[in-house]
Amino acid sequence: MxxxxxxxxxxxxxxxxxxxxxxxxxxxxxxxxxxxxxxxxxxxxxxxxxxxxxxxxxxxxxxxxxxxxxxxxxxxxxxxxxxxxxxxxxxxxxxxxxxxxxxxxGYAVTAHRAQGITVDTSHVVVTPSTTRENLYVSMSRGRESNLAYVALDQPDDSHSTPEPDDVTARTVLFGVLQHSGASMSAHQTMEAEYAIHGGIDRLAAELETIASDAQHERFVELLRRSGLTPEQHEAVVQSSAFGPLTASLRRAEAYHHDLNTLMPGVVSQHGLDDADDIAAVLRYRLDRVSASLPRGCRLRPRLIAGLLPEPLGAMRDEDRQAIKERKQLIEARAAALVEAALTDGAEWVRRLGEPPAAPADMAAWRPDAATVAAYRDRYKAFSALPVGGGASTDAQRASRRRALQAARRAVDSAAQAPPVRPGVAADVQAVFAL
Incomplete structure (x- = not known):
């Protein structure tokens, strides 16, 4: 783009x-x-x-x-x-x-034409004349990654030409973020900023970015002690699959697995000498053994809004505080989305059954409904079905499984706590059976 x-x-x-x-x-x-x-x-x-x-x-x-x-x-x-x-x-x-x-x-398009397009990877050419609106559109088209290539040899004609040493990717991007191509009212600006910054998709991305940086050195050291050779360890850290591997490590830890015990076993399962991408192989093995709680563990997974693995372990105080703030914002938005859906009589929440009247029963039903709401908001699922249709990535498929489990628990809670609107619970079970 x-x-x-x-x-x-x-x-x-x-x-x-x-x-x-x-x-x-x-x-x-x-x-x-x-x-x-x-x-x-x-x-x-x-x-x-x-x-x-x-x-x-x-x-x-x-x-x-x-x-x-x-x-x-x-x-x-x-x-x-x-x-x-x-x-x-x-x-x-x-x-x-x-x-x-x-x-x-269709190999390349303008940022304006890119609206509504979703691809695996987007490559964005950024120049001083790029507007921040077009940059945002372009940098949110890729499912797997979005890469920006900043042109340093194309000065903006509306400004005096800077000295060569003054032009860096940072200065160009700073100028782009100050360059708005839209004229909006105060109300429109508030709505747009809330839509961009208040959504669970944005908050989850921020949380994962902070967690990735905060836990990077810890996971690098963990892998160093897991039985990899120095050459294998270097290949894992440099791999493009290292980020997804650390996300899987966070998820395993949230499911109460001891990483210090788990990872050596994952590494030693089979040889790695013939692996094209060791990090990808380790991630696959890790996901297979850590998709559920350890045997005999009766604790609930430590998930934000029942959906996102909570980053744990040692980290700087400022990183922990930033993660805590986004956790609170995600859970508050999920709860607010449930309230709005109940008020509006949204079809997806109706399919979860009649909310229980007793406070104790409602306290059990509401978190599961919030998990469904968080999934819908993060992945923009607008279907009348509680969790929409299928999923396009491994991460979304894992989140969808959690949301489906939460939806079923919500239906069960509603069914076990009368009064239940006739036919609703049966309709939901039929939907899930499909």
Whole structure:
């Protein structure tokens, strides 16, 4: 993603050229696209206009912003394409007149066009003219990671040219964060800031970032004492999977596992000499043995809002305080979301059963409802079902399992504490059975 259409076209052309060099061309046929580029089998393209008459094989239709891979070319100039979004797969045929007007290469897009798009990894070109709104949109498109590349050779024409030594990634980013491209009223500003900073998705990301930094050295030392060779230890710490591994360590600790005992056993399960990524292998092994409480342990996992593993262990006082503050904000927001859902009569909370009338029963029902609310807010699940549909990542799948367990407990609590609205509990059990 980048700011200018000219840069997008150049990046698209370069990406296609790289693909052709690596993969080769399936055949010699190609079609011209709206921006003047060409596409052939194997290319990624993006559609720029909603077209309900173009139906997909899965019952959907072509939408503005959808990204597709070209899987076939027709003699009449039409293309057979397969949608890349794993949540909305489906193939369709794009006709020549639609292609020439509303289809572009989809390797690179402007930040404006990126709204609504979700990808595995986003790579963002940041220049001094980037607005903070576009930076936020661009840096929140990737499921797995979002990387910013800061251009230092493109001064903002509206300012005097700084000396070369004065231009750093930090100064450019500072300027971008001061550069707003929107004009909002005070009320709109309050709502926007609350939506950005008050959501559980944002608070959870902040908490995990703080925890990762606070526990980094501790986990590095833990792995050093777990039976890895110096070379293996260095490879683990330098791996891109080290972050997910530390997240799994936090989760195991929240489930009352003794990491000092657990990790040596995980390391020694099988040899690691033939592993392509030792950190990824260790994470897989760790998740298998620590997904539940240790045998004989009757304690409840230490989870924030019943969902997020609470960072534990030794850390600096300021880090512990920052984590505590976000824990309180997450749990307060989850509770507030339950109250709002009850007031509004939201379908998802109705499916958890009639809230118990007795204070003691309500005290048991409410935390489980809050866990469901926290999951919905973190992963933006807007379905009428308590935890929505499926999950796209391992982390979301783990959270979804916890939310489903909480939903079932809430239904049981409501059913065991009459009065219960007739039919509600049965409906919920039927939904979960699906």
């Amino acid at each position: 980048t700011e200018s259409s000219h840069a997008v076209r150049s990046l698209n052309e370069r990406a296609r050229a790289e693909r052709l060099l690596l993969d080769g061309a399936v055949d010699g046929r190609e079609v011209s696209l709206a921006a003047g580029n060409s596409a052939s089998v194997g290319d990624v393209v993006i559609t720029r206009r909603n077209e309900r008459t173009l139906r997909t094989s899965r019952g959907g239709w072509v939408k503005n912003g959808d990204r597709w891979r070209v899987v076939g070319m027709r003699r009449d100039g039409s293309m057979l394409v397969d949608r890349l979004d794993p949540r909305r797969r489906g193939k369709t045929v794009l006709p020549p007149d639609y292609i020439s007007e509303y289809v572009d290469l």
